[in-house]
Amino acid sequence: MRLEIESIDIKEIQAGSKTHAKNGVLEINLKELEELILRDPRIKSVEMDLVKPGDKVRILNIMDVIQPRCKIDKPDADFPGFIGKMQIAGSGRTRSLRGVAIVVSYPSTNRKEVGLLDMSGPIAEMSPYGKMKNVSIAPAIAPGVEERDFENAVKIAGLKTAIYLARGAEGHPVDEVEVYDLDIPNLDRTSGLPRVACYYQIYTPQFDYLAVSDPCFYGTDIRHLTPTVLHPNEVLDGGVVGWNAVKALDTYSIQNHGVIKELYRHHGKDLIFAGVVGMVANIEPTARVRSACMAAKLVKEVLGADGVVLVKVTGGMPHIDLAIAGEECEKVGVKTAIFTQPLTPFGTLSDTILFNAPSLNLIITASATFERTKIPWKAEKFLGGTAKTRIFCPDPIEQYAGDPIIDIEEYLLPGVLDCTGSAKVIIKEY
Amino acid sequence: MGGKKLRVVHFLNQFFGQIGSEEKATTGFVVKEGPVGPGLALQKELGDRGDIVATVICGDDYFSANVDKNAEEGLKLVASYQPDLFFAGPAFAGGRYGVACGSMCKAVGAELGIFVITGMYEENPGVDLYRKYAFICKAPNMARGMPEVLRNMVRLAFRLISGEKEMRILARENLPKPEEYNYFSRNLLRNEYCDKTIAQRAVEKLVAKLQGKPFESEVIPPTFEKVPPPAPIKDLSQCEIALISDGGLVPKGNPGRLASRSNLKWGSYDIETLFCEYEVTHAGYFNDHVLERPDRLVPFDVMRDLVKEGKVGKLHRTFFSTSGNCTVSKRCGEMGEEIGAEIKRRETIAGAILTST
Numbered sequence: 001m002r003l004e005i006e007s008i009d010i011k012e013i014q015a016g017s018k019t020h021a022k023n024g025v026l027e028i029n030l031k032e033l034e035e036l037i038l039r040d041p042r043i044k045s046v047e048m049d050l051v052k053p054g055d056k057v058r059i060l061n062i063m064d065v066i067q068p069r070c071k072i073d074k075p076d077a078d079f080p081g082f083i084g085k086m087q088i089a090g091s092g093r094t095r096s097l098r099g100v101a102i103v104v105s106y107p108s109t110n111r112k113e114v115g116l117l118d119m120s121g122p123i124a125e126m127s128p129y130g131k132m133k134n135v136s137i138a139p140a141i142a143p144g145v146e147e148r149d150f151e152n153a154v155k156i157a158g159l160k161t162a163i164y165l166a167r168g169a170e171g172h173p174v175d176e177v178e179v180y181d182l183d184i185p186n187l188d189r190t191s192g193l194p195r196v197a198c199y200y201q202i203y204t205p206q207f208d209y210l211a212v213s214d215p216c217f218y219g220t221d222i223r224h225l226t227p228t229v230l231h232p233n234e235v236l237d238g239g240v241v242g243w244n245a246v247k248a249l250d251t252y253s254i255q256n257h258g259v260i261k262e263l264y265r266h267h268g269k270d271l272i273f274a275g276v277v278g279m280v281a282n283i284e285p286t287a288r289v290r291s292a293c294m295a296a297k298l299v300k301e302v303l304g305a306d307g308v309v310l311v312k313v314t315g316g317m318p319h320i321d322l323a324i325a326g327e328e329c330e331k332v333g334v335k336t337a338i339f340t341q342p343l344t345p346f347g348t349l350s351d352t353i354l355f356n357a358p359s360l361n362l363i364i365t366a367s368a369t370f371e372r373t374k375i376p377w378k379a380e381k382f383l384g385g386t387a388k389t390r391i392f393c394p395d396p397i398e399q400y401a402g403d404p405i406i407d408i409e410e411y412l413l414p415g416v417l418d419c420t421g422s423a424k425v426i427i428k429e430y
Numbered sequence: 431m432g433g434k435k436l437r438v439v440h441f442l443n444q445f446f447g448q449i450g451s452e453e454k455a456t457t458g459f460v461v462k463e464g465p466v467g468p469g470l471a472l473q474k475e476l477g478d479r480g481d482i483v484a485t486v487i488c489g490d491d492y493f494s495a496n497v498d499k500n501a502e503e504g505l506k507l508v509a510s511y512q513p514d515l516f517f518a519g520p521a522f523a524g525g526r527y528g529v530a531c532g533s534m535c536k537a538v539g540a541e542l543g544i545f546v547i548t549g550m551y552e553e554n555p556g557v558d559l560y561r562k563y564a565f566i567c568k569a570p571n572m573a574r575g576m577p578e579v580l581r582n583m584v585r586l587a588f589r590l591i592s593g594e595k596e597m598r599i600l601a602r603e604n605l606p607k608p609e610e611y612n613y614f615s616r617n618l619l620r621n622e623y624c625d626k627t628i629a630q631r632a633v634e635k636l637v638a639k640l641q642g643k644p645f646e647s648e649v650i651p652p653t654f655e656k657v658p659p660p661a662p663i664k665d666l667s668q669c670e671i672a673l674i675s676d677g678g679l680v681p682k683g684n685p686g687r688l689a690s691r692s693n694l695k696w697g698s699y700d701i702e703t704l705f706c707e708y709e710v711t712h713a714g715y716f717n718d719h720v721l722e723r724p725d726r727l728v729p730f731d732v733m734r735d736l737v738k739e740g741k742v743g744k745l746h747r748t749f750f751s752t753s754g755n756c757t758v759s760k761r762c763g764e765m766g767e768e769i770g771a772e773i774k775r776r777e778t779i780a781g782a783i784l785t786s787t
């Protein structure tokens with residue numbers, strides 16, 4: 001499967017009468033974009049704003065952050081299952097805009113734990129999205145629409161915007177073409193290089209809002225998935241998207257999946273990239289062992305891997321789930337590197353490990369997602385909410401978006417940490 | 431604090447305090463104005479940035495006979511000099527001295543809110559007991575290294591007082607790097623920027639592991655003790671049973687202020703009253719099912735039936751509650767011991783049912 005991602009660097013965005021890109025400037029016809037979003041009857045109206053680094057803007061109730069992308073050579077193939085018709089993502093040519101992101105908010109959400117991004121101040125310095133030109137969209141719910149149904153409408157609106165902006169840049173010179181060309185399965189062992197797979201925990205149902213799982217895989221939720229072989233390009237090219245809530249993970253980070261891109265960089269040099277096994281973290285103990293055994297089988301017997309990087313989503317239960325999958329891999333002779341995310345700021349790193357498995361001897365600290373940080377910064381303008389929007393804190397305190405200091409967990413700051421492994425973050429004992 | 435000369439108090443044992451060696455170890459607290467013994471070298475390191483206004487001295491045996499009480503007594507002496515900064519030792523390998531330095535630092539730091547700094551050898555029992563509460567600089571096991579340790583203690587003190595934020599820490603705190611300032615880490619974990627992405631490190635290290643080359647795990651996995659299950663209760667119909675849960679069920683308003691994540695507290699509540707008005711403080715699962723019917727978390731309904739049917743003797747009135755979500759396992763163990771002790775103290779309880787999420 002061969003995927004070419006043609007990147008265009010966007011230096012400036014501005015409202016205009018026609019959506020197009022010229023000399024790195026993306027002009028957006030907001031009226032036309034609004035019409036596109038309002039075609040969904042579940043959405044009554046939509047606030048749209050263009051924001052830039054340095055703006056004294058705080059964006060609230062963030063559900064997702066998305067990179068503008070569209071397929072160039074295939075009709076009806078963008079985010080298949082969500083927008084395009086069902087087909088396997090990951091082949092052909094894709095246009096991608098760099099330096100610009102769509103920040104999707106859901107202002108009237110009743111979820112407690114939602115994302116927040118500032119366009120200047122400490123958070124803007126911490127997050128790559130704080131250094132980009134962003135299109136903030138915040139749809140309002142139409143009467144009679146159910147909350148969970150509306151979440152899906154908001155998600156779709158974000159993905160549509162991503163496609164719309166990327167299509168608008170047609171004709172602009174391409175700044176870089178990345179080629180992701182890999183045959184799966186490829187059991188040719190002539191290179192003598194070790195074969196490495198990625199075990200990718202895509203989702204965990206433990207936080208399911210109103211007991212409904214978020215769709216994140218070809219238009220569906222994957223609560224009942226058994227381990228599935230994926231081509232890495234499916235992940236990079238819209239087969240997998242973010243959850244309905246930012247949790248150190250969003251569509252942008254998945255479109256640029258850290259471990260998948262890193263394995264591609266090493267492919268043919270010191271390893272052969274053997275493919276991806278996608279899976280959800282299990283809530284039930286029996287399901288956990290079943291899927292761990294099946295995952296190990298796919299990694300070893302189907303992909304023929306000698307090694308595997310096990311990538312985890314946020315949470316304590318996924319930590320255990322991932323470890324059991326790792327143990328099963330080691331049992332069948334596949335060597336592992338396993339991600340962990342300490343869930344508490346106290347103790348030693350060793351104290352934070354929730355498994356008891358001597359075979360899992362290569363542990364990578366994939367950031368402490370629940371780390372708290374105090375942000376002394378005041379916005380002048382709020383998008384996706386107001387100065388009175390409550391900001392989640394696990395301590396029993398009340399704090400609001402307009403407070404002079406907020407105390408927030410870093411996994412709610414999109415881009416700061418990244419469950420796919422792209423963040424340059426390590427955990428140290430202090 | 432720019433320009434102002436700092437008031438410094440120094441704590442020493444009887445030996446370094448020049449009262450005498452082992453035969454004087456039972457000496458109680460003595461206060462001398464100005465620097466004493468190693469305090470002279472400490473004063474030299476402080477230069478004109480600070481003055482050792484007093485040296486508090488106590489014998490090793492005297493102090494260790496009642497650590498908590500003596501730390502309180504020592505604190506009063508220290509506090510009377512209104513210090514801006516507190517040093518203790520260094521204690522090197524001295525076990526009783528290390529505990530004294532550590533507990534003095536803990537008491538002074540907590541009460542006066544000033545930086546407290548000591549120095550110890552890595553095997554000194556004071557390191558693990560007090561690293562959370564004090565900056566403990568690394569020291570050799572013998573007093574020969576005194577000048578270097580004092581120099582480092584002072585360097586660390588002024589780094590802390592500068593209030594400078596460590597920019598490599600994502601949360602930008604005033605936390606000097608343990609390697610750079612040669613002190614024992616204080617049981618804190620922080621996200622820190624590094625040159626390589628998580629993915630880069632994972633793939634590079636896995637390749638080394640696959641090639642049979644040495645590789646370095648970022649965490650040394652722990653070894654857990656095996657807990658043998660106790661003998662089963664023979665006749666439940668004669669027993670009083672208590673209910674315990676870590677699912678975060680608390681009275682409305684959360685009077686015990688349990689946190690919904692990384693919680694370190696537990697509470698005990700009258701179960702009848704609790705089931706009338708309650709809430710859930712736990713951010714690790716979707717709470718609605720429990721809010722709808724708390725019996726789903728704490729089997730109050732079933733227990734009442736079993737008592738009625740005579741299968742269980744009695745249900746204990748008090749429900750023990752905590753919120754077990756991302757709490758470090760050491761603290762979970764401590765809370766278990768605390769709740770266990772409380773259950774024992776009540777004498778009538780023969781068994782407990784623990785439910786989790």
